[in-house]
Amino acid sequence: MSTVVLGGTGKTGRRVAERLRARGEDVRIGSRSGTPPFDWEDPSTWEPALRGATAAYVSYFPDLAIPGAAEVVGTVAAIAARLGITRLVLLSGRGEEEAERAEQELIGSGADWTIVRCSWFSQNFSEDHFHDHVMAGELALPVGDVPEPFVDADDIADVAVAALTDDRHVGELYELTGPRLLTFADAAAEIGKAAGRDVRVASVTHDEFASGLARHGVPADVISLLRYLFTVVLDGRNASLADGVQRALGRPPRDFRDYARAAAAAGAWA
């Protein structure tokens, strides 16, 4: 088996690649820094990066919520199936219409599929845009008290690897959440406690949020994406727990507190 991991240096892809390599599987990274490179924005890179693989983990970038993402995922999935990739595992987003369209596109490829449909990643606080906010001691967010069942990227990778390597997961749609609903203020408190820092959430308007991100150097397209996510996806629609981790792995998901302690111990907010 040879697996191409699209987004293989990102928050989930890196963990998927590490786990597959630890099992002795042949793994190729499918991203702009891979060999050969894979670029979602350059269709000429798709075939060379997929050729020769038998399975693929599909983590789209920047987000399945962006217009046109579903069609691109569908095209890449169809190319993969034509080239002999028989198993596709899609990283999807919970409560996003566009992401659900991408799921249908991938399912239509004819390859065996598993959908891993996730809530917000805990690692957004330690490995992505919100890391800087944690370090600054303040998460200025337009969120209010809407709770989110943050999910751990390690759990996502465990489910993805199970789906890539075990036939029992073919045709399954797993909704992955953590075991607990937390507001962003709850999450900030957990991180603060684990990291030994003062971290608080300041409620801001959507415009103030966008200008704050711009001051941190976040690119304009990412700002508009985050704005969409905070306006649409964080409207309370995902304020419920799902059983995907338990169903796929036979064990409960990792709690946010354990994530925060492990990330702090690894120096994420040192």
Ligand SMILES: NC(=O)c1ccc[n+]([C@@H]2O[C@H](COP(=O)([O-])OP(=O)(O)OC[C@H]3O[C@@H](n4cnc5c(N)ncnc54)[C@H](OP(=O)(O)O)[C@@H]3O)[C@@H](O)[C@H]2O)c1
């Ligand atoms: N973050 C969340 O909370 C969340 C929740 C639910 C679903 N999702 C879904 O998860 C997916 C990944 O999001 P993420 O936030 O976790 O990102 P991520 O995987 O951490 O993003 C970074 C990865 O994308 C690659 N990349 C960047 N630009 C690329 C391009 N033009 N072509 C190919 N690869 C590119 C990077 O590698 P190189 O720099 O080497 O190219 C790296 O491997 C998205 O589709 C999103 O919808 C995210």
